[in-house]
Amino acid sequence: MPSPKAKNPVRSGGSPVLGSSNGRYEFMSLTKPLNRSSPPHLHQRQGSDPTTARLRASESPTRRRGSSSSTGSGSGQGLSEEDGIRLNPSFIRVALSSLLAIDLWMSKRLGVCACEDSSWGSVRPLMKLIEISGHGIPWLAGTAYCLYKSDSATGQEVMLNLFMGLLLDLVLVGIVKAVVRRRRPTHNRMDMFATFSVDRYSFPSGHATRAAMCGRFLLAHLVLAAPLRVLVLLWAALVGLSRVLLGRHNVTDVMFGFWMGYCQYNLVEMLWLSPQTLQGLLGQLA
Numbered sequence: 001m002p003s004p005k006a007k008n009p010v011r012s013g014g015s016p017v018l019g020s021s022n023g024r025y026e027f028m029s030l031t032k033p034l035n036r037s038s039p040p041h042l043h044q045r046q047g048s049d050p051t052t053a054r055l056r057a058s059e060s061p062t063r064r065r066g067s068s069s070s071t072g073s074g075s076g077q078g079l080s081e082e083d084g085i086r087l088n089p090s091f092i093r094v095a096l097s098s099l100l101a102i103d104l105w106m107s108k109r110l111g112v113c114a115c116e117d118s119s120w121g122s123v124r125p126l127m128k129l130i131e132i133s134g135h136g137i138p139w140l141a142g143t144a145y146c147l148y149k150s151d152s153a154t155g156q157e158v159m160l161n162l163f164m165g166l167l168l169d170l171v172l173v174g175i176v177k178a179v180v181r182r183r184r185p186t187h188n189r190m191d192m193f194a195t196f197s198v199d200r201y202s203f204p205s206g207h208a209t210r211a212a213m214c215g216r217f218l219l220a221h222l223v224l225a226a227p228l229r230v231l232v233l234l235w236a237a238l239v240g241l242s243r244v245l246l247g248r249h250n251v252t253d254v255m256f257g258f259w260m261g262y263c264q265y266n267l268v269e270m271l272w273l274s275p276q277t278l279q280g281l282l283g284q285l286a
């Protein structure tokens with residue numbers, strides 16, 4: 001009795017290539033060429049198989065030209081590359097839409113202070129207080145006041161750079177919001193005070209960028225005592241969390257906002273205005 005191996009020999013090239021003509025299904029490699037010596041039914045199968053036919057139909061003329069001038073091995077390699085090119089974008093799209101779906105679902109579930117009737121509606125006033133603590137106006141006003149009151153050159157330098165950082169943050173966040181134009185969650189009540197027109201968009205969270213940037217700034221230049229440093233970190237985290245609990249943002253808006261604010265601080269350090277630079281700038285203006 002002939003052994004199944006003798007009936008279905010494994011083709012050269014190491015890839016198991018066979019069809020099902022004898023009732024046994026075996027693997028057919030899409031990345032390896034079909035051996036020229038393979039039985040005619042296999043060539044026929046490759047052409048009639050809908051997946052393979054689709055892949056072949058999508059071959060660009062350039063690719064087709066390339067493969068016709070080469071041996072079967074060349075076309076086998078091409079299929080693999082093409083596979084990558086064709087499948088990757090759709091994989092990325094599926095991954096992104098899954099991430100977005102999870103983001104929306106999670107953000108909706110977490111928006112427990114979105115209004116007074118929400119499950120944690122009683123905590124809403126506290127969340128709004130935290131919201132104000134990360135708003136641009138108190139930060140700009142407080143920094144300007146400290147700059148005005150500061151009588152040391154170092155203090156003025158630090159406050160001036162914080163002020164510049166806050167303005168930079170407003171501009172960068174405004175630009176990203178205007179470009180991305182992601183709507184705020186549907187469960188958000190638009191009752192924030194003092195907003196710009198771009199603030200109807202939610203990506204990224206301006207509060208989160210400010211919290212991350214100012215948090216890093218405070219830790220680097222102003223707050224040295226360990227318990228206070230912990231408080232700064234706690235405050236930044238609470239500002240981010242409150243955005244989602246209030247229903248103002250999706251989770252990804254806040255996460256991206258934290259990352260953006262973190263990077264913005266690096267920018268502030270790079271563009272740091274020293275008293276000399278400032279004097280030079282003022283001298284040029286005068």
Ligand SMILES: CC(C)=CCC/C(C)=C/CC/C(C)=C/COP(=O)(O)O
Pocket residue numbers: 135136137140170192193194195196199201202204205206207208243248
């Ligand atoms: C001096 C000057 C131009 C002040 C403007 C300050 C201002 C109105 C900032 C807007 C802050 C705000 C409501 C941002 C939105 O934060 P999200 O976390 O909701 O993106």
